[in-house]
Structures are given as structure tokens and as C-alpha cells.
Amino acid sequence: MTEKQPLLSLQGIKKHFPVGSGLFGQKSNSVKAVDGVSLDIYPGQTVGLVGESGCGKSTIGRMVVGLTEPTAGEIYFEGRKLSEYKSKKAMGKNLQMIFQDSYSSLNPRMTVADIIAEPLVLHKVGTHKERGKRVDELLERVGLAAYHGSRYPIEFSGGQRQRIGIARSLALQPKLIVCDEPVSALDVSIQAQILNLLKEIQKDLGLSYLFIAHGIQVVKHISDQIAVMYLGKIAEFAGKEELFANPHHPYTKALLAAVPLPDPKLRDRERILLKGDLPSPANPPAGCRFHTRCPVAMEKCKVTDPALIPTSQDSRTACLLYDMSIV
Amino acid sequence: MKTETPLLEVNHLKTYIPTSKGEIKPVDDVSFTIAKGEIVALVGESGSGKSVSSLSIMRLNAGAIKYRPDSSILFAGRDLLKLKEKELRKIRGNDIAMIFQDPMSALNPVHPIGRQIAEAILLHKKVSPKEAQKTALELLNKVGIPDAQRRLKDYPHQLSGGMRQRAMIAIALACNPKLLIADEPTTALDVTIQSQILNLLRDLQKEFGISILLITHDLGVVAETADRVLVMYCGKIVEEGNVEDIFAHPRHPYTKGLMVSIPSLSGPSKETLDAIPGVVPNPLELPTGCNFVTRCGSAMAKCHEVAPELEQHPSGNRVSCWLHTSGKGDDEDDREATALVTPGH
Amino acid sequence: MFLKFMLRRFLYVIPMLFITTLVVFSLILLIPGDPVLAILGENATYEKVAELRQQLGLDQPVIMQYIHWLNNAVHGDLGRSLFTGQLVGHAIQQHLAITIQLVAVGMTFAIAGGMFFAITSIYFPKSWMDYAARFLGTLGTAVPNFLCAMILIIIFSLNLNWLPATGFISITDGAGSFLKHILLPGFSLSLAGIAVITRQLRSSLMETMDAEYIRTAYAKGAGRYRAIFKHGLQNAMLPVVTTIGLLMGTMLGATVVVENIFAIPGMGQLVINAIGQRDFTVVQGVVLVMIVMVVVINFLTDIVYALLDPRIEY
Amino acid sequence: MSFKTIFKRLRAERLAFASFIFLVMLVSVALLAPHIQPYDPFKQDLTKVMQLPSAEHWLGTDGLGCDVLSKMLMGSQTAIKSALFAIMIPLLVGVPLGVLSGYFGGVIDDVFMRIVDAIIAIPALILALGITSALGVNLWNAMMAIGIVFTPKFARLARGQTLQVRLEPYVEAAKISGAGFVWIMFRHILPNISPPIVVQASFNLSMAILTETTLSFLGMGAQPPDVSWGNLIQQGYSLIYINPWMIVYPGIAIMLTILAGNFLGDGLRVALDPKQQKIV
Amino acid sequence: QSGSTKTPDTPPTANPASESPGTPQHGGSLTVAYVADVTNFDPIKGTTGNDHALLWPLYDTLVKFTPDMKPVPGLAESWEFPDNTTILLHLREGVKFSDGSPFNAEAVKFNIDRVNSTDSQISDLKNIQSVEVVDDKTVKLQLSQPDSSIILALSDRGGMMISPTAVKTHGADYSLHPVGAGPFIVTSHIPNGEIGYEANQNYWQKGLPYLDKLTVKVIPDANSQINALKTGQVDFLANVQPQMVATLKADANIVLSPTNTLALNMIYLRTDAPPFNDKAARLAVLYGINRQQLIDAINFGQGTVAVQPFPKDYWAHDDSINIPYDPEKSKQLLKDAGLSNVSFTLTTYPIEWWTRLANGIKGQLEEVGITVTIKTLEPNAAVQSFLGDKETNALTGNWSGRPDPQMTIASLYGKDSYYNPGKATTPELESLIKEAAATTDQNQRSGLYKKIVNTSVVENAFSIPTFSQPMTAAMNKKIQGFEPNLLGKAIFSSLWVEQK
Ligand SMILES: Nc1ncnc2c1ncn2[C@@H]1O[C@H](COP(=O)(O)OP(=O)(O)OP(=O)(O)O)[C@@H](O)[C@H]1O
Ligand SMILES: Nc1ncnc2c1ncn2[C@@H]1O[C@H](COP(=O)(O)OP(=O)(O)OP(=O)(O)O)[C@@H](O)[C@H]1O
Ligand SMILES: [Mg+2]
Ligand SMILES: [Mg+2]
Numbered sequence A: 001m002t003e004k005q006p007l008l009s010l011q012g013i014k015k016h017f018p019v020g021s022g023l024f025g026q027k028s029n030s031v032k033a034v035d036g037v038s039l040d041i042y043p044g045q046t047v048g049l050v051g052e053s054g055c056g057k058s059t060i061g062r063m064v065v066g067l068t069e070p071t072a073g074e075i076y077f078e079g080r081k082l083s084e085y086k087s088k089k090a091m092g093k094n095l096q097m098i099f100q101d102s103y104s105s106l107n108p109r110m111t112v113a114d115i116i117a118e119p120l121v122l123h124k125v126g127t128h129k130e131r132g133k134r135v136d137e138l139l140e141r142v143g144l145a146a147y148h149g150s151r152y153p154i155e156f157s158g159g160q161r162q163r164i165g166i167a168r169s170l171a172l173q174p175k176l177i178v179c180d181e182p183v184s185a186l187d188v189s190i191q192a193q194i195l196n197l198l199k200e201i202q203k204d205l206g207l208s209y210l211f212i213a214h215g216i217q218v219v220k221h222i223s224d225q226i227a228v229m230y231l232g233k234i235a236e237f238a239g240k241e242e243l244f245a246n247p248h249h250p251y252t253k254a255l256l257a258a259v260p261l262p263d264p265k266l267r268d269r270e271r272i273l274l275k276g277d278l279p280s281p282a283n284p285p286a287g288c289r290f291h292t293r294c295p296v297a298m299e300k301c302k303v304t305d306p307a308l309i310p311t312s313q314d315s316r317t318a319c320l321l322y323d324m325s326i327v
Numbered sequence B: 001m002k003t004e005t006p007l008l009e010v011n012h013l014k015t016y017i018p019t020s021k022g023e024i025k026p027v028d029d030v031s032f033t034i035a036k037g038e039i040v041a042l043v044g045e046s047g048s049g050k051s052v053s054s055l056s057i058m059r060l061n062a063g064a065i066k067y068r069p070d071s072s073i074l075f076a077g078r079d080l081l082k083l084k085e086k087e088l089r090k091i092r093g094n095d096i097a098m099i100f101q102d103p104m105s106a107l108n109p110v111h112p113i114g115r116q117i118a119e120a121i122l123l124h125k126k127v128s129p130k131e132a133q134k135t136a137l138e139l140l141n142k143v144g145i146p147d148a149q150r151r152l153k154d155y156p157h158q159l160s161g162g163m164r165q166r167a168m169i170a171i172a173l174a175c176n177p178k179l180l181i182a183d184e185p186t187t188a189l190d191v192t193i194q195s196q197i198l199n200l201l202r203d204l205q206k207e208f209g210i211s212i213l214l215i216t217h218d219l220g221v222v223a224e225t226a227d228r229v230l231v232m233y234c235g236k237i238v239e240e241g242n243v244e245d246i247f248a249h250p251r252h253p254y255t256k257g258l259m260v261s262i263p264s265l266s267g268p269s270k271e272t273l274d275a276i277p278g279v280v281p282n283p284l285e286l287p288t289g290c291n292f293v294t295r296c297g298s299a300m301a302k303c304h305e306v307a308p309e310l311e312q313h314p315s316g317n318r319v320s321c322w323l324h325t326s327g328k329g330d331d332e333d334d335r336e337a338t339a340l341v342t343p344g345h
Numbered sequence C: 001m002f003l004k005f006m007l008r009r010f011l012y013v014i015p016m017l018f019i020t021t022l023v024v025f026s027l028i029l030l031i032p033g034d035p036v037l038a039i040l041g042e043n044a045t046y047e048k049v050a051e052l053r054q055q056l057g058l059d060q061p062v063i064m065q066y067i068h069w070l071n072n073a074v075h076g077d078l079g080r081s082l083f084t085g086q087l088v089g090h091a092i093q094q095h096l097a098i099t100i101q102l103v104a105v106g107m108t109f110a111i112a113g114g115m116f117f118a119i120t121s122i123y124f125p126k127s128w129m130d131y132a133a134r135f136l137g138t139l140g141t142a143v144p145n146f147l148c149a150m151i152l153i154i155i156f157s158l159n160l161n162w163l164p165a166t167g168f169i170s171i172t173d174g175a176g177s178f179l180k181h182i183l184l185p186g187f188s189l190s191l192a193g194i195a196v197i198t199r200q201l202r203s204s205l206m207e208t209m210d211a212e213y214i215r216t217a218y219a220k221g222a223g224r225y226r227a228i229f230k231h232g233l234q235n236a237m238l239p240v241v242t243t244i245g246l247l248m249g250t251m252l253g254a255t256v257v258v259e260n261i262f263a264i265p266g267m268g269q270l271v272i273n274a275i276g277q278r279d280f281t282v283v284q285g286v287v288l289v290m291i292v293m294v295v296v297i298n299f300l301t302d303i304v305y306a307l308l309d310p311r312i313e314y
Numbered sequence D: 001m002s003f004k005t006i007f008k009r010l011r012a013e014r015l016a017f018a019s020f021i022f023l024v025m026l027v028s029v030a031l032l033a034p035h036i037q038p039y040d041p042f043k044q045d046l047t048k049v050m051q052l053p054s055a056e057h058w059l060g061t062d063g064l065g066c067d068v069l070s071k072m073l074m075g076s077q078t079a080i081k082s083a084l085f086a087i088m089i090p091l092l093v094g095v096p097l098g099v100l101s102g103y104f105g106g107v108i109d110d111v112f113m114r115i116v117d118a119i120i121a122i123p124a125l126i127l128a129l130g131i132t133s134a135l136g137v138n139l140w141n142a143m144m145a146i147g148i149v150f151t152p153k154f155a156r157l158a159r160g161q162t163l164q165v166r167l168e169p170y171v172e173a174a175k176i177s178g179a180g181f182v183w184i185m186f187r188h189i190l191p192n193i194s195p196p197i198v199v200q201a202s203f204n205l206s207m208a209i210l211t212e213t214t215l216s217f218l219g220m221g222a223q224p225p226d227v228s229w230g231n232l233i234q235q236g237y238s239l240i241y242i243n244p245w246m247i248v249y250p251g252i253a254i255m256l257t258i259l260a261g262n263f264l265g266d267g268l269r270v271a272l273d274p275k276q277q278k279i280v
Numbered sequence E: 001q002s003g004s005t006k007t008p009d010t011p012p013t014a015n016p017a018s019e020s021p022g023t024p025q026h027g028g029s030l031t032v033a034y035v036a037d038v039t040n041f042d043p044i045k046g047t048t049g050n051d052h053a054l055l056w057p058l059y060d061t062l063v064k065f066t067p068d069m070k071p072v073p074g075l076a077e078s079w080e081f082p083d084n085t086t087i088l089l090h091l092r093e094g095v096k097f098s099d100g101s102p103f104n105a106e107a108v109k110f111n112i113d114r115v116n117s118t119d120s121q122i123s124d125l126k127n128i129q130s131v132e133v134v135d136d137k138t139v140k141l142q143l144s145q146p147d148s149s150i151i152l153a154l155s156d157r158g159g160m161m162i163s164p165t166a167v168k169t170h171g172a173d174y175s176l177h178p179v180g181a182g183p184f185i186v187t188s189h190i191p192n193g194e195i196g197y198e199a200n201q202n203y204w205q206k207g208l209p210y211l212d213k214l215t216v217k218v219i220p221d222a223n224s225q226i227n228a229l230k231t232g233q234v235d236f237l238a239n240v241q242p243q244m245v246a247t248l249k250a251d252a253n254i255v256l257s258p259t260n261t262l263a264l265n266m267i268y269l270r271t272d273a274p275p276f277n278d279k280a281a282r283l284a285v286l287y288g289i290n291r292q293q294l295i296d297a298i299n300f301g302q303g304t305v306a307v308q309p310f311p312k313d314y315w316a317h318d319d320s321i322n323i324p325y326d327p328e329k330s331k332q333l334l335k336d337a338g339l340s341n342v343s344f345t346l347t348t349y350p351i352e353w354w355t356r357l358a359n360g361i362k363g364q365l366e367e368v369g370i371t372v373t374i375k376t377l378e379p380n381a382a383v384q385s386f387l388g389d390k391e392t393n394a395l396t397g398n399w400s401g402r403p404d405p406q407m408t409i410a411s412l413y414g415k416d417s418y419y420n421p422g423k424a425t426t427p428e429l430e431s432l433i434k435e436a437a438a439t440t441d442q443n444q445r446s447g448l449y450k451k452i453v454n455t456s457v458v459e460n461a462f463s464i465p466t467f468s469q470p471m472t473a474a475m476n477k478k479i480q481g482f483e484p485n486l487l488g489k490a491i492f493s494s495l496w497v498e499q500k
């Protein structure tokens, strides 16, 4: 790892959503959407976040950009606590987000130029004219033409809308962009275009991404490090090559095995089939959260919740198989 | 090609939809067959007409749909497009069954799933509701839902996504259909669940010899599941062939493009992906000539003028591309493309 | 669990009743025209007015009057009419049964009619019945109910002489004559309701019939009839159930007009009379009872909703 | 969506467009009323009351010998002015309250919504009667009462819509960029919740006219010398055995206007629904 | 006029115009449509003039009246005036209340004391200082000052005898269990719905009533009344609205019985504030109204021009008093007084007929240069606004009439009269009113009333009479025995049904 100071550092963050209601509407239970996650992102790096639906990926992203307050833990940005920022405004300059649903992330009643200019207006950047110029630049940067600015989102295809969303997120020249499944809704051919664009932009501007996705191929393509999440916790965190070459956590292994490969010759390869579904985050299993589905679960997994421990130079895993301290 | 008569034979299917802005042709002259016990995959981008084709088989398309009169869909010798609604009803759910992409919305939210499975049985078999419930229980067990007895009384919202899709499959299997049409059955599911469901489908196919028309846009799913592949683009089939063949030697530029635009899981990742440029044309403003011409890297003048026919390629595949009209070999391109897909092997 | 749900829903009703009664109470006190002057008429001397005001408690601060009234109301005492001296509770009892019968019939017509037209319209799309149902769904909301009542009377009473033009016979005094008397007012009362339910149910059914589970039903081999009645209707009824609760308030309000035209001695007549006379105790009492009825109906619709929709957690 | 597209899409809805044309005509008639009415609508002639239609008075005369046609024209002006007035109240009061309530949630929301529920529980006509008698019997007070009665409905609608819109990613994107409530409300929420509110307003414009008619019938609406269709109907009702036509004209005018308002509302619902749009 | 207007309470007189052929037949039942329910079955608590018709079947009064409003014996067989502040009432023998308790001097004292108690809304008898039981059948009324109206006032609410036993038994709930000595008893009452009466088997007048059963249906809406009558749901309609007369005339099954009444349309003026503190302005209004035109237009010809508070056939009426419609004179009056731009607010009720009338008046007055602003308030609020809050200059109202002219004058033109909120008077008028109160001879009295009317209306225009309101009863042709009276309040107990 680099000695540099991380750009973003999550330290033991939790997010519990109160749910359900007692007789008088009092909250009786909570969904432990994120339950103690620590993660660092370094400048110019991309950290991928994968995991099954509902495991808390988006919640982390939203906490990073300040859309949700963590229940516990701290987020540091450039060494400063996010909670110390006076306003969202100050954060918004450095932290931006790209959303999954390219349609609903653009206000259908605003022109594309207005949408892209919005962050600039909010931060009182430049004059009206200058902003206009910047919008044109941004549009071109993402592969659209300046004349597209006067149109409405409805007039664009999904991929084009995603480009507009990217242009908007770039407007304030942020240092980190949270990409919450930016390509899941797109066709493969378009997906590739957007992934290329994101990479290009990173190269040009040197920014960092927190890249959230289900699709492990996509994450692999774009990330430097990858965090595999399971039920509100990080199961394994590793450098990309390391993770694929040598996965440690049984969940990571199962996940990789489950991805269908576009090669019919590999169809009969051996693979680990996980039983059952993801348990509800409202009452996660005791001990290791994965033990209910883990093909190699041990007795102690039912009681001990494993910590994230280094398994190799570049990776850490939360699994008792690798934790020698617990017998 | 198989010599025995296929289970399903779709001939020149043309499904047109009149809209206020003009007629769109989501399915325009599509022909294919499905043999008994075969899994055929239909792949293509969003909007290419996969769902409309599959719905046309059972004539379930919504709205003011027109099937052109020269189309025919022969199932066990009968033209489904010409059947009376009443006769068709006897086939739906009985000989041909369907499962859909989003099992949440495809299940009636106000009925317990037991009732929904039993209904499929009661509609076709003269059995008592009690027996139907019993069969439903067996089906739930068969599709691998644990604690099936209790689940019978559960409502869809009480099940997880994977279980819902299993319940959908149970409904589809209720009357031992000969053909199962699965329209993106795993798109809404997580990969770990997806592999469970795909496994289940494969097992069912093996056990009962059901034919499956599997609609998907995930080439990985195709590679892992299908026997034969149909690639659709803008309402037409652009390439058809054996699964190994297609993946080893994609011939149509679109098929090739699809294969290279997926990031590969094995081996080192490339800096940039070879994306197909441009976007799918608006169905109301299809280009003249080949539909793919606007995005094709090897488009020729001819491509802009005349649409190619789907022709038999010497390899056995059928391709609809001027690059591959009879006699013209082009194995160099093929090798290059294939290499991109599976560099590690 | 279900009992707990009901209890929770019920507890929620209490603050609502409290606010409602406060609104009604203050509103009534805002109404100009001193009831004391009206009661005393030509004999209104200064002393007499003051005396009567005190006697009626009208000299106290409004909030005290409210608290006093509320306290009594909770104990079932709604006071006495300022004019007739009759116990308000008693007066309401006499009128309530009539209005309940009227509204029940109106509601039945509205629901039955609305469902009939909506389903017909969906079952036979683009047929004349569809257009008729759609037209009715709009027309019904466009005809003031007194006009409707008048037209009905002109046709069925004055010209055909089939049904009586005025009056009311309680169902306990003979179902036949009850029906004869209630048909016209019941229909006039329900016209807007029929229209509203037709519209609502039709659009909700239309949406439902596009749902994927309907396609699933067809894919199973179900026919139209089954798709609509077994699968579509229950889902489509859900939003309508809420509407039905709201309709109740509209209908209770409309009894003011309908009861007037058909000379039916119900709550509507009672309240409009009392408003005219500034008989505050009666107005307060009647409005309170009407609100309680609406609230109870809404409570029941919530319960029905929860029963119809298994997704509601209780 | 620009007005042009909305207009284009509305034109595709035939009935709605016809209604739109009708309403435009009605508004023109209302605006032109002072110039096109054949007589001064207030000019009484007690020697010629309740006359049947004639060449001189196309629709006859009313109970004071005024020209009914002129009064009808005048009434169209009143109908439009008063209905707009009535609808302004929920739009200016109910909608902002609903937006606030939906956006901030929590205690404000609880309190607002309890009040809204409570007011909705009061039978509307009775509430309107109460407010009118509290404010005094005349047209504007009646319309104000109607406006007040409509307000909770709009508040509820606006709240529900806001609840949805405030979670839309585009609102979150604005929040990330540092937008405050006021910005979000005016740039994002109001424009996006306006279609259902416009639709509702379109229905309620006609509801306002209808309710005024009912209030007039009960003697709590517009009072002569103010001219409204409602009080023409009231007069027509009370003099129906002298000249039944007197109730027919305002009756038809009201019904057509309401029908048009409802059809237009239906059409707008479709025209303003972005779901119905396709990528071009 | 129209149904729900509150009319300050009134008494009776009329033309015995109706000819009832044949002899009365006993038995049968009758359904009457009536505009409003009784406000209270306790006569001292009722508040509107509409109550009488519903109370008379139940309560006999000490004095009754002829159709032209002359007093005739009722429960009091005769009366005498030993001096001008004493009245002796000789009661009828053998009368019992319907609960069986006897009607005697004690009961009369009980009732009259009750009328003058604080519970009571009646002020007609306030000049009765004390009631003395002379013997079982004789009562002595001691007056505080001469009051010629007392005798006819005893035919009104104040003279309705209720059973003291019933009052003692039921107390505050008496009104739910009313007991009188009238021809009927109340058997059922659905408030705002229906009152059921049955013949009182113990009625003192043998052979009466003819009917076994009388049902009164409350139908406030005028159109609904007509519908009910036309469809045969009711047999009798006490008061047909003027605009309905024509349609009923055309119906062969229905007989109309029109009569003139003491009821009168008035414009009450606020005489202590501009513009009506100026006599010229008042007189300009008096002359500026075309009364016949109002009758024709607003009432479709029903009614007669009135310029004095007493109608034509009434003994207090004087033919010589006449005020022609004279717009020129109005203008002249205003000009002479130097008044220009006279304008005033006229309050009326939110009822179609009333607003039409008020607008008619407005139109007429505008022709003589007086601007009228109409303010519509509900009856109760209107009266309060005019009399109490002094917010408006004038009120259209109806004077519902009183049995005795003295009662009328006392209510309208006395210094402290209820309908004289400006306390307008002249010394001459005051003394005339006093004198009339002390006079019992009818001829003398009518002379005095002529003078009173001359001063208050013709010379000073303290309030402006417009036209007298006719009363038209409508009934199924099988109904006989209806006797209309000048008071304009129907008496149901004389009705009988022709049986085929
Ligand atoms: N506002 C909220 N209130 C209550 N529960 C919430 C809320 N937001 C998220 N959750 C719950 O928290 C858990 C994690 O949600 P999150 O959206 O972070 O998952 P995810 O990993 O992004 O899933 P997906 O891949 O489906 O987007 C889920 O169980 C979800 O239901
Ligand atoms: N009922 C309809 N009315 C109008 N257009 C329709 C209708 N159904 C489908 N289409 C259009 O037909 C084309 C093909 O649609 P289809 O649903 O078959 O695509 P698909 O290949 O299944 O896509 P996806 O992968 O998104 O499911 C699309 O352009 C779609 O917009
Ligand atoms: Mg997510
Ligand atoms: Mg599809």
C-alpha cells in the first residue's frame, strides 16, 4: 500500500435503519444495512464494491457523499471528518455521485445544460456565460455535442443519459466520485462505452472512484482494489489481481464461481453452489454472517464474528479459516 | 439441423405495432425452430424484439398487435397464430409455459403462491382443488423451495427473489409443458441465485426433456446453458448457430462486437474495452439496408442499400451479413474476435 | 397481531377526532348571528339576552365552552337544542337511523353501479358499453345531485307516478315501501359516487390488467373472465377501497341537498335547519356524529384494505 | 417538457382537446362578455319577467326581466374567475404545506397530516356551509370556503408526490452539490409534482363550479345582483313551474364546463405523464 | 315568505270565502304538507309564527277569532271589562285536558303566569299584572295599564291552555309530551319529518273534530311540496308559494283557496342614521316604489298593494289612506331636501324570492336616483345586523301580522318597538298609541289607527309597507271545510274528507 494519506477513509461506519413499529408506532428493530465497515481510498485509485443485492453497497456510497448520516463511525476526507464540514456545499465540491438509474437521476423537466450547470450555479462558479462554456466543454468531454445541451433528458438513450450524469458529476472537478452501479441498467455494448469513458476521465483528471456494482466483471475491469461485501460487512478486501488469482473468503470464491462465463467449453467446470438466499439484514445470523450459506462453515463460525485480518500483503479477509488467533 | 420435425417452428414471424407515430416492427421476419429437449437462447440488446417474439408464440402481446398473415408458428403441427382464443388457452400453461423476468410483478401479490400454482393445474386438469394443492406442494419441493408446506400459504412478498422465481417455475411446470419460454429469468437476481436457477433449469430439461427458449442478454448465461443461440438485432435474427460454434466463431460483426465488449473475468483486464460504437437505432427510424449499418465497423456500400438475408454459412451457422454471403470465407476475423473473448484458454 | 393492528389504527383515530371537533367547534362559533337574539326575538332586552347567554354558557371563553362540550360529549351528553330544548342526542338518534339507511343505499348503489360500469367497460373495451361507462363516469360528476333528483322526480313521480316524490319509510316498516321511497333519493345521492368509483376502478383495473401477473394468468391458460375477476379485481379494488371511505363524507354532506328535496327527516335536514337557526348545540352534535361516522368508515376501510392486501403488515 | 410538446400530446387526446377548445372558447366568451352581451345583464324590466325565448331575448328573461343570455355570458365570467380564485387557495396554501410536510417528514409531517386527515373527515359540503356562513353569504366567500375545503386534498397530494420526488436520484444529486430546501423545492420538486397537481386542479376547477352551484341551491352561494350560473340555477329551480327553461341553460352550461374540465384533466393526465413518452 | 324565514310571531283574520258544499263527514285521515316543523310543542317556548298551525290542533285557546279577526269565545265562554284595567273571563264548563285533568280557573292562572314567567318567549300578555282565581270557572286579569289587545292576544300562543298536570309531571321534557284541550292529541313526532295527530276523544265540542287522524309532513322545499301534492302524497298544502299557483291551477285534482292576510311585506328603515334620519329620504322611498309592479313581477300577480299595515278586509283598515307610485314626487322630495346621491344598504335573506324582491326594489329605487346596495345575510344574522349591530340601513322583511291591531302598532311604531330600532316617533304618535291601548270600542279604535298610520307611514314613513302577502291553500278536491283567515295561518281542525 501507498504511504500517502488516503483521500477517503471510512472507519468502522455503521448504518442502522429503524424499521417496524410497535403498538404505538415506536421503532422496535433495525436493519443493519452497514455494520462496521472500514475502507481507504487513495487518490487516483478506484475501489470496487461488490456483493449481493441488499448487502449495503449503496448505503456506503450514500454515506460517503453525505446523503445519509452514519449511525456510528467516522468518514474522513483528506484527513478531515466529514461531519465537521459546515455544509453539504463544501463537500459537494469534492465528492460527487453517479447513479444507477440514468433516467431518474436527471430531472425530466430541466434541459441538459441546466442539469449540468446546476452544481456550478449552486456553488456560484463563474458567470452565466462562463458556465455555458463549461457545460459545452463537459458535454464534449463525455462524448456528446454542445447542441445536446438544449434538449431534455427524455430525448436521450440510456447510455447518453448516463453520460450526462457523468458530465454533471464532473462539473465541480471533484476528487472522488461514487459510482453506484452506473452501468447495470445498460446493454453490454453501451456498458463498455461508459466504462471506457470513466477510465479515460480518471486518467485525464486523476480522480478516484468508489465503484459499486453487482457485476463482478465490470468491477474487475475498472477497479484497483475490490471490497467484497456480505450483509453489511466487508468479507474480503484485496487488490484486483490478487482477489481473482487467489480469493480467500469462501463467499468470494462462491461469487466468482457463480459468474457465468461466456465460453461454452467451461460450462462443466466445477463450481461452488451456494445454498439459500441472503439472510435479512434486520436479523443477521449470529457469529459469522456467512455461516448459514458457507460450504466450509465450522462450529465456531456460529458464535464468533470474524474480524478483517490480513491474509496476504495486499488483502484482508474476514474469515475464521484464516484467523489463527481464534481456535 | 435435426431431421425430426421440430417441436416449434416459427416461420417468418412479423409482429407489428401500430403507434401514433407510425408502425414499428419489433419483430420483422423471424424464423427459427426449437427441437424437442433443446435449449435455445435468444440474445440481443434491449429493444431488439426478444420479448415480443416470445410473447408472440403464445399471442400474449399487449395492445394492438398485428401478426402479419404470412407468419406462422407451428407447434405440434398446429399454427398457433390461427388458433381460436379458446383452443389457444388449452395450450397456454399446458403445452407451453412461460416464466418472466421479474418474479415479483409476475406473481399476483394478493394470492398465496400455493393458490397460484394450483390454479395452473386446475385450469387444465380435472382434479379437485385439494389434489391440486398437493401437486403444488410436490412442485415446490421439486424446484427446491425449503419448507414447502409452509410456503404454500405465503404471499409473494414474503418470499425472496430467488424463491419467487422458483415459484414461477413451479407454476410453469404445473402441467408438464413441452416447451418452456423463459424471458430473462435471472436478470433480476444476484449471481449466486442466478446460478441456482440456471442449474435448476438445466436439471429440469435433463429430467423431463423439456425444450426451453431462454431469452437473455447475458452471453455468459448463454454459454453456460444453451444448445443453440439466436442473436437478434433490431427485430431480426442476425446470426444463428450452435453454442460452441457461435462462441468460437462469431461471424456477424454484431455478435463479435457483443463478445468483445464484455470485460473478461479471467486474465488481466484490458485498459479499454472494444465497445460497439453508437446506439441502437430508433425502431421508427431504422436505417435502409442492414439494420446494423450505423454501428458496424466493416460496413460496405452495399450494406447501406440492401438488407442481407439470413443465409446458411458453410459452418452450419446462419448469418445475415453481406460479409458472409455464400462462398465468402473470413476465418481471420473470427480468430481474432475469439481470442479477445477467451484469452486465458 | 391483527387485533393489535386494529387497536393501533383505532388509537390513531383519537387525535384526529380531537382536531376535527376543535375545528368544527371553533368554526361554529365564528358563524355570525347570536342564537340568543334569535331565540328571544322581539323580547330581546339587554338583561334577557345576558341572562340567556349565561344560562346557555355562551358567556364563557370559547376554549372553556369547548372543553365543557367535549367533556360532556365524551360522556354521551350533547346538550339540549337551544330552540326546542330537546336533547341533542335524542334528536340525532331520531334522524340518524334514517340517514344511515339512506347513505347505505346510496353507497350500495355507488359501489354496485361503479363496479358494474367499470368492469363492463374493461371487459368489452371499445364497445358501446365501454363508451357508455366512460361517459357516465364523467357525466355523473358533472350533474349536481339536486338536478339529478329533480329530473328523476319529474320522470318517475310526476309523469310515470311509479315512485313517491317525497318521504321516507324505514326498512323496519316494510321493505317494499322502504325500497319505493328510497330508490330515487338513494340514486340521486349515489350518482356522483357511481361516477367516481367507475372512473377510479376503471383506471385502476386498466392499470392492473397491464400488470405482469395478469400476463402470467393468461400464460397459465386463464381466460379474460378469470383474469379480470380472479386476478385483476382484488388488486384493482385496493385504491378504490380508500376512495369509498372518502365518498362516505361526500355522501353525508350531500344528504343535506337530497333530504331537502325528498323531504326526508335525516341528519342533513336536521343540520341545515340548525345552521339556519344558529342552533349551535345541534349543529355541533350532528357534525360530531357525522365525523365519527366518517372516521369509523375510514377505520373500517383501513381494515378492509389490510385484509385485501396481504402486503400490509400488521 | 415544453408547453409545445404538452400541447402536441394533448392534441392527440381527441376528447381532451375538444374540451380544451371548449374551455378556450368559454374563456374568450367570458373575456368578451361585456362586449358581446346583447343587453346589460343588470338591466331589469319588471314588466317583462320570466319570458320565454324570443327574437328579442334569445334565451328569454329572468325573474327580474333581465336578459338571460347576457346573464349567462356574465355567468361564464364569474364561473371562470371564481373557480380560479377557489383553486388558488389550495394551490397557494395546500401545495406548499404538503411539500413542506413531505420533504421534512417527522413531527411537522405528523401534525400536518393529522390535521389534514381530520379536516378531510368533515363532510365537505357541511364544512363549506359552515365556512360560508361564518364568512358571510356571497360568491367570493363561497369560493373561499370551497378553496379551503379543497386545500387538504391538495396538501395530501402534494405531500405524497413530494415523498416520491424527494428520493429521486436527481434530487439527491442536487443535494450532493449542496442544494438547500428552497432550491430543491423550486427547481426539482415543484416542477415534477406539478403534473398530478395540474390534473387535480383541472378536476377541481370544475368541482368548484359544481360545489358553488350546490351552495347556491342551498342559498349559500352567489347572491344577486352577483351573477353566477349557480344562482341562475337556484332561480330556475325556484321558478321551475313558471319557466322550466330557466334551469336548463345554466344547467347545461355547468355540465358542459364540468365535463370539459374533467376530460381535459383526463387528457392532461396522459399528456403530462412522462411514462407515456418514448425516446425520440 | 319562503319557508324557512323566521316570522316574528302573529295572529289571525280572513274572508270566509270558501264555500263548502255538503255536510261534514266524519272519519278518515288527512295528510298535510307544512313548511317547517314546530319549534317547540310548549307554546311559551316556540319562536316562529309557523308554529301556530301545528299547535292549534293540540291546544284550544281561551279566545278564538273569526276569519276576519274578531274575537269569539273559545275556552272562555265570555269576558267583560269591569274597568279599563280589569278583565273577567268566564270559563266553559265541562272541559277537560286530553290527559283527563280538568280545565278550570286554576289552570288558566297557571298558564297565564307561565306565559309571563321568565321561561317564556311571549310578551303579548305582559300588561297582565296578576291573575286571580275568582271561582272555579271565573278568572280575573288585573292589568298594569289599559291594553285593548289582550282579548285577541288570548287567541294567540298566550291563550293556548296546556295541562298543568303534564307540566308538573314532565318538567323540562314537557315539550316531548304536550297535553292540551284541543281537538287532537299528538301521537308521534319525528322532528323535521312528521307529526301524527289523532282525534281527542274527550274534546269538549261534541262531534268535532271530523278527522280521525291528521298527519303533518314537514316539507321545507317549495317544489317538493308541490310534487307531494301533485302525486297525492299529501292532501293539503297550507301555503302555496306565489310562483306555484299557476301550475296548481292547471291541475284538475287540486282546489286552491286564496285569501288575503294580515301578513305584509315591509321595508324596515334605520331611522337614526343617514340617509333615513332624513324624512325626505324615507318619503322618497315610500313614493318611489311601484308596488303593483312588484306584485306582478315578484309574486306573479298574487297579493295586493299595501300602504298601511292592515289589509283591505280588516276592520282597522282605512280606505282613505292611499299612496300612489309617484317617482316624480320622490325625485322632487330629494331635490327639495337637497339630497343627492342617496344610497343605502338593504339587507335581505339568501332565499331566492327575497333576493329577487330586494333586487326588484333596488331597480325601482334606482330610477328615482337612490342607489341601493344589497347585502344578503341569513335571516337571523340579517335581523341582528339590522336591529342589533346597526350595520345596515334597511331590511326587507315580512310583517307576519297580529290578531289585534294594537299588537301590530306596538310592535312596529312604538318608541320602543322591536321593529323600530331607530326609536323614531313623534309625541303625537306616542299619545295616539296610548289612547288606542285604552280604548275598547272598535269604531273608536279604528279611527285612532287611521291617525296612527297617517302619522307613522304617510307623514313620516318610519317604515315602508309594500304589499300584502296572500295565502293560498291548496288541497286535493276531496278535502272540505277549509276556512281561511286573515291571519294567514291554517286551521286544520275544521277539515273533513269527502268519502266516496
Ligand atoms: N432508507 C432506508 N430505510 C430502511 N432500510 C433501508 C434504507 N435504505 C436501505 N435500506 C436497507 O438496507 C439494506 C442495504 O441496502 P442497500 O441499498 O445499501 O443495498 P445494496 O447493496 O445497494 O443493494 P442493491 O444491489 O440491490 O442496490 C437493504 O436491506 C435495504 O432494504
Ligand atoms: N406494446 C408495445 N407498444 C409499443 N411498442 C412496443 C410494445 N411492446 C414492445 N414494443 C417495442 O418493441 C421493441 C421490442 O421490444 P421487446 O420488449 O421485444 O425488446 P426486448 O428485446 O425484450 O428488450 P429487453 O431486453 O429490454 O427486454 C421495443 O422497441 C419496444 O419499445
Ligand atoms: Mg444499491
Ligand atoms: Mg424483454
Ligand code: NI
Binding pocket: A266, B266, B344, B345
Ligand atoms: Ni477461464
